[in-house]
Amino acid sequence: MQYISTRGSDDKISAAQAIVTGLSKDGGLFVPDSFPHISAEKIVELATKPYYERAAYIIGLFLTDFTEDELLEYSAQAYSTRRYTENRESGFSANEITPLHQLNENVYFLELWHGPTGAFKDMALQIMPRLLTASLKKTGENRKICILVATSGDTGKAALNGFCDIEGTGIMVFYPRDGVSEVQKLQMTSQKGDNVNVVAVEGNFDDAQTGVKNIFSDEGLAGELNKERFFLSSANSINWGRLVPQIVYYISAYCDLLNENKINNGEKINFCVPTGNFGNILAAYYAEKMGLPINRLICASNRNDVLTQFINTGVYNKNRPFFTTVSPSMDILVSSNLERLLFEISGKNGDTVSSYMESLSKDGFYKIDSGVESELGRIFSSGFCSEEDTMKTIKDTFDKNNYLLDTHTAVAYKVLEDYKKETGDESISVVVSTASPFKFSHAVLNALNPCAELKDDAGLIDKLSTLTGCTAPKPLADIKNEKPRFDETVKVDGMKESVLKFIRRQ
Ligand SMILES: *Cc1c(COP(=O)(O)O)cnc(C)c1O
DSSP: OOEEEOOOOOOOOOHHHHHHHHHTTTSSEEEEESSOOOEEEEEEEETSHHHHHHHHHHHHHHOOOOHHHHHHHHHHHHHHHHHEETTTSSSSSSSTSSSEEEEEEEEEEOOOOOOOTBTHHHHTTHHHHHHHHHHHTTTEEEEEEEEEEEEESSHEEEEEEEETTTTTEEEEEEEEESSHHHHHHHHHHHHSSSSSHHHHHHSHHHHHHHHHHHHHOOOHHHHHHHHHTTEEEEEEETTTHHHHHHHHHHHHHHHHHTTTTTTTTTTTTTEEEOSSSSSHHHHHHHHHHHHHOOEEEEEEEOOOOHHHHHHHSEEEEOOSSOOOOGGGGGGOSSSSHHEEEEEETTTSSSHHHHHHHHHHHHHHHEOHHHHHHHHHHHOOOOOOOOOHHHHHHHHHHHHHHHOOOOOOHOOOOOHHHHHHHHHOOOSOOEEOBBBBBBHHHHHHHHHHHHHOOOOSSSSSSHEEEEEEHOOOOHHHTTGGGGOOOOEEEEEEEHHHHHHHHHHHHO
16 A cells, blocks of 8 residues: 555655654645445454454554564554553553443444553554654664654643653653643653653644744754754644554454444444544544444534634634643644545545635635535534533533543543534444543532532542542542643744754764
């Protein structure tokens, strides 16, 4: 299988090259030139296997320049049960890796947060560093790679954990100084390992992201880094190596529902996904293109409802206020991975995608053509959830079902309930649960007890545990004992200098 750019330049490259490069030279994202098919019989066969074998098979359909043995080895290392090695916790605290929690007759939660950092980013970032280092070998690259990450909180820790002490790599994470929770911040600043660095940026997530993008396109800096035998790449979901492992859990969830006789083979189900950069839900769309029986993909937004507007009207307009919400990992106005969807629904037309992206950067909006819009409507529904409803959903679900939701998952559950009311659709629906509630203890405690006056700090994890009787994942429960190692803060225009300094130390 080969990879092409969403902006239509003609080069075809291998999966390993796509993973090493991250972003195409023409500014586009890499996508497979066709989609492999997965048959109903194959799904039944995969259902008899553990998660890591399902992962190795599905990833192998896309990374055809990797051998079966390689992928089995990396998947087995990534998707194993919890263990602790020198500088890092790895593996998953649930034997099933991605357990399904049944809420009622036709609603399930797919818990993707049993990895070491408590958010679904671990699903990709536990395996991606292995795919990347193997890709460096396959492409004959002998410089070291420096991974730059701009994070709204969850990607940063998951990437630090995944890349910590990985030979031939350095990783540098930039987070918005005032835009992450105390737990998220301490998770990052206490990261161990010699090849890691964490820096706060004065500004919000979009400022940090812009700073990183500028660094990527700075040719002078690339030259300087080259002298140090380094080059830059990304661990954000623009990298194909982040996306492909995310397709696995959609197919795996279907296998688990089959195993428990909750669905018949071939029966179509819904997935409702709390969405920010559009990576997670795009993986679901790819699973559907491969043949997974999906009825609707429901895209859930918080108060920053740019995607809801887009799916309902075909107009993407980022000229709007930016809100900081209780679901910060979805506070985003430019969803990078939407470009990959536009490519597919425009019939793989790179010129069309380029023209949309041009008007987005020039005018801040674009409108898709009617043919493109109908393919969008074929499979996607959407909705958004206010701050008030997010909090109410957490409280109601705990009171009624004794099940504790994090703020992002609560957004998705509310949007699903709205969708069901509106459409009467009674298909089995799976809400994708993207974070442990303990990662957002402050907001979750506020939801359960709006009168309590709480200072946002790591001590709230114990408090939430005591109040609810739920156990916090061990790495989160232990975070209060960790000491910050990194305390540097820079302005956006100081980010480049701090990258150079870090690399010269490596
Ligand atoms: C990253 C993140 C999201 C959004 O996922 P995208 O792939 O960016 O759409 C939702 N919830 C949580 C907890 C996250 O960390």
